[in-house]
Amino acid sequence: MPKDGWSKxxxxxxxxxxxDQSGIGCILRDSNALCIKEISKKIGVATNNEAEFRAALRxxxxxxELGVQRIRLEGELLNVIxxxxxxxxxxxxLNQWLQPILARLATFDEFWVSHIYREANGEADRLSKLAIAVDDPT
Incomplete structure (x- = not known):
């Protein structure tokens, strides 16, 4: 759970x-661990590493977009972290995705980036896989 005044x-x-077909999943939580918003989005053909970088950026x-000033970013792929x-x-x-991540991090008042084990990242994992499974109506 993030500290008061922080989001995760x-x-x-x-x-x-x-x-192959890939998807991203993100969950934004407040300092009480309440879900503010979640995203599940198909991104087309990508590698698993590219999908991870794109999920971090998104x-x-x-x-x-939601006005967060202090953010904790947690992901399970050590390559990205x-x-x-x-x-x-x-x-x-992959550097084409890393550079925008670094630039975006610099826009926050404070940030923390850390590794999390897969078992503790189940909701983001579920959302990323859901994006692949859902047929795109367009």
């Missing part, structure tokens, strides 16, 4: 193959 985004990306965008902490350098393809 849990994010996850899923791919039916690698690459979660941060959601926080900004390490890249955000500048502990690793992603491929050029």
């Amino acid at each position: 985004v849990n994010f996850d990306g899923a791919s039916a193959g690698n690459p 979660g941060l965008q959601l926080g900004k 390490n890249a955000i902490h500048c502990n690793s350098i992603p491929t050029w393809r």
Whole structure:
């Protein structure tokens, strides 16, 4: 649960193959752990890593859209978390998603980025997989 005055985004990306049809899931919660908004969105063909980066970015965008100033970002893929902490350098393809994540983080008054185990990220995981399963009417 985030501290008072903070919000938390849990994010996850899923791919039916690698690459294949993919989806993202994000949940924004307030400091009482109440869900403010959740997103489940199909993103087309992507790798699982790309879907994770895109889910992180969308979660941060959601926080900004809803006026959040202090945000905690939690995801289960260490590749993404390490890249955000500048502990690793992603491929050029993934870097196109990392740079906007870093830029978006800089717009918050305060932020915290951390790894979370898959077992504790079940809702974001469910939303990312739901996005793949749902037929797109367009």
